[in-house]
Amino acid sequence: MEQYRALVARLSGEEVLASVERLEAPPLQDGDVRIRVSYSSVNYKDALAVSPRGNVVKRYPHVPGIDLAGTIAASKDARFREGDSVLVTGYGLGVSADGGYAELAQVPADWVVPLPAGLTAREAMAFGTAGFTAALSVLRLEEAGLAPGQGPVLVTGATGGVGSVAVSMLAGLGYEVAASSRKADAEAQAFLRGLGASELLPPEALRMPEGKAIARERWAGVVDPVGGPALRDVLGTVRYGGGVALSGFTGGADFAPNVYPFILRGVRLLGIDSVLCPMPERQRVWARMAGDMKPAGLLDEIASEATLEELPEALRAILRGEMRGRVIVKL
CATH class of the missing domain: 3.40.50.720 (NAD(P)-binding Rossmann-like Domain)
Known part of the structure; x- marks a missing residue:
């Protein structure tokens, strides 16, 4: 089985502890895809997922990260092939299912949006x-x-x-x-x-x-x-x-x-519900984000970057209200 690194949150008494661990990829199920993650991002819900009173995650251990962008590593769905550039936001990612703070992620193909022309994976997660x-x-x-x-x-x-x-x-x-x-x-x-x-x-x-x-x-x-x-x-x-x-x-x-x-x-x-937004609407919005809604300073003015190891502090900072703009997670 292929191994990969991920930020894993574990419940310890009344605390949630998050650290980088090495995991093994489970077998791929019909209708699912495996994504080699290039980037994720830091969101308020991710911080709640590693907070003992966040009431976001029901089961631990858990990999947070409610969005990701990368390429298809393996697919059991005819809509996606190895090498396709994709992104995922919302649905159960990082909440009911392991999320984007990992080098590999397995998700239902119904959650996956083809990366629109005009956006790189890094830009997609500067949006997130x-x-x-x-x-x-x-x-x-x-x-x-x-x-x-x-x-x-x-x-x-x-x-x-x-x-x-x-x-x-x-x-x-x-x-x-x-x-x-x-x-x-x-x-x-x-x-x-x-x-x-x-x-x-x-x-x-x-x-x-x-x-x-x-x-x-x-x-x-x-x-x-x-x-x-x-x-x-x-x-x-x-x-x-x-x-x-x-x-x-x-x-x-x-x-x-x-x-x-x-x-x-x-x-x-x-x-505004970004979690269960229907796929046709989701794709329409992402197309606008790759076009007239794409800010000129998306990467330079709005976003900064963090590694997996730097994530726990970034998540604490967003709960303290200290974060400015967007933080991209580079996998």
């Missing part, structure tokens, strides 16, 4: 699940009527993975972008300006006046990977007919909305 989520958010807003010239588009959590890619994508598509982040240091502000943000706002600047159910119209659309109580304030300041694409809950899973933005301004709350 976070970039796919950002692109899906922008696409949903466009389908709801958003277009350049309608007013500023707000991105919350703008220095994070989803937020930073969304800022760069929107700016590249010609939108006026307002970026909100808890990080107010000069380096973070320079980072967001470099991605194309024209306005920088701390989260407290998004709050509605005390006692108000709705406030002055500000945003033509919103990409929100943060959620939490602040979502109520964001909804109350979206312009007539605008939408909020909600994809995350780093700010919490609960908020206390009221009906006014929906019935007085026709505001839409658009749920």
Whole structure:
């Protein structure tokens, strides 16, 4: 059996310990493919997978990594042949099945997306699940009527993975972008300006006046990977007919909305699911990401790189809120 290196998370008492181990590839089942992984990336869900209170992984030992890009090493599905360039995001990768933090990965062929022309494997993982989520958010807003010239588009959590890619994508598509982040240091502000943000706002600047159910119209659309109580304030300041694409809950899973933005301004709350997104839609989004949604500074400005050995610290950093942009994992 072929051996390969992987980052393995093991439950030890009430702690989850992650270290690089050597594993053996199991036999390939009908309908599955084996992928020689070139790159993966660091996502918030990956950090939860190695956290004892993350509630993401049900069984240990486990290989995290909710996305990957590489080439087919072996296939028992007629759609894929050895040497094909592919990527995988979502479904059960890195959650119910071992993930992308490994030199080899075996997954159902139904999860696999052919790498679109215009993207390398490294660029695909500079996007990763976070970039796919950002692109899906922008696409949903466009389908709801958003277009350049309608007013500023707000991105919350703008220095994070989803937020930073969304800022760069929107700016590249010609939108006026307002970026909100808890990080107010000069380096973070320079980072967001470099991605194309024209306005920088701390989260407290998004709050509605005390006692108000709705406030002055500000945003033509919103990409929100943060959620939490602040979502109520964001909804109350979206312009007539605008939408909020909600994809995350780093700010919490609960908020206390009221009906006014929906019935007085026709505001839409658009749920973004990047895990079970249907394959035809998934391929359409990746094609856009390889084309007009591909930021000019994807590798230079947005992404940095880490090895398997450096992963545990990178995962701890994202839980502490210290990560900026995207981190690519080189296998």
